[in-house]
Amino acid sequence: MPLEQAESLDAENDVDKEYLYTLNFGPQHPATHTTLRLILTLDGEKILRAVPDIGYLHSGFEKLGEDLDFNQYITITDRMNYLSPIANEIAWHHVVEKILNIELTKRCKYIRTILAELARMLDHLLCVGAAALDLGAFTAFLYAFYQREKIYDIMETASGQRFHPSYTRVGGLAADVTDDFVAKVRDFVKNFSKAHNDLSKLLNRNRIFIDRTKDIGVLTKEDAIDLSCSGPVARASGVVRDLRKDEPYLAYPDFEFKVACAKAGDCYARYLVRMEELLQSLNIVHQAIENLPSGPVNVDMEGKAVLPDKSATYRSIEGLIQHFELIMTNRQWKPPVDELYGAQETANGELGFYIVADGSGRAYRARTRPPSYIHFAIFPYLIEGHQISDIVAVLGSLNIIAAELDR
């Protein structure tokens, strides 16, 4: 049954009606999952107005980006969307490499594509699992988390770090992947579809889950565009836009995949889009790992952009010089004095960086376009007129990550 729109509020008069109740939701509340706060004006259970209050996790990432060099800053970007950390650093280095005009090697592109897609799966699994958990479906959460654990294992094999890999470097990767990585990804690809099947069987036709998500938090296509939504949120409202197709980057042109879309724009549609994207990502990972090209993973040392590997640093004079050139703060990279915006399609939507380069090895301005920030701004539009218990359904379907929201 579609819900009716809340009666419009007259700011001066109606809010002061005696029976209205103001409820503070968060910043520390188990259902928000992260640190965010809502001030709700309630008429019984019905939400008449929701005012988000954010900034509890603001830690000045963009200011730090002006102080750290192009390689160092990935330790900070990792901590923005911490559900899919490696996707942030791939996006950051994508923009840096665009400024420095570096064309990656084919092997590096493939590995980064695999990691970016695994990151998307990490994110979607937690989003779907936690959304179900908030609505009372505990089992789905456990199934999703088991698969996340496997992906963390793959991340650890590649980079040595489970959670915050800091694995990419300007012009390549910190180290090439091993055969062990390939075996683990193959194993994951083989077993994931069964887990996905279990997950969708638990939720897709679950009466309670459908009742709690269908026709809740409806976002129309016009509103989605007007409010700058991107990623699964926009695609669930019928905006057919996916940067992997629209502005192909990395190795995406080489693979066949579909863009998952829905028309309803409610929480259930966003759930379905994420579930389908999991399968499409799996498909991309499968194609990439079976066609993984051989060859060097970093670009040529001639370009003077990439850190030489340790054996070159210790055993050759050229390697040592280049290592020094890139590490010493008064040398480093020499980007043109100009600025640009670059974006990638990450799990949450369009993650963009606007870098102003002043010719030195660090960004003069490192702006992040965080999808969570833009998606949380639409939250009042989605929730007004619904009930308190719908907050967790809508929050879960938007996948708000406070660290990325506040930066």
Added chain:
Amino acid sequence: MSHESTLTKLRERFGTDGFQTSEFRDNFRVIVKVEKVFETLKFLKESCGFNMLAELTAADYLYYPNARDRYGVIYGLTNTVTGERLFVKTFVNDPDPVLPSCFPIWKAADWLEREVFDMYGIVFEGHPDLRRILLPEEFTSFPLRKDYPLRGLGERHNFPAIPRAES
């Protein structure tokens, strides 16, 4: 992608000297004067199909090589049908960095403009609710300005600790 058709339309509307253009890699920029920025954005949305405000940000060019203006405000527009992008840039200066809000054109500008105000102190005239968003209300400086030090001005250490009984 061709920006020629957009440029032709802009030239017809604003004349050849109404704006400047520049290009770097795949980013195409239109630089307009601050008086014309609202008109330009509105025209781009209504007549050129740039229906999404994908990005709105600012930069402080205080120590930037060869910069003439202090703050640059950048609008990243996207055409969701063709996937085309266009960047509109304008400059404002101290002591009175003011520009018109584009909230009437895109609702998404709400929080994006609040963030720019919060970080740079650039005022968007006509914004319905221009308050600080990420920083606390009582904060007085604008931390992403270049004359604000990385380690802050001691705000963090001087925050009063409120015990539970008084909260």
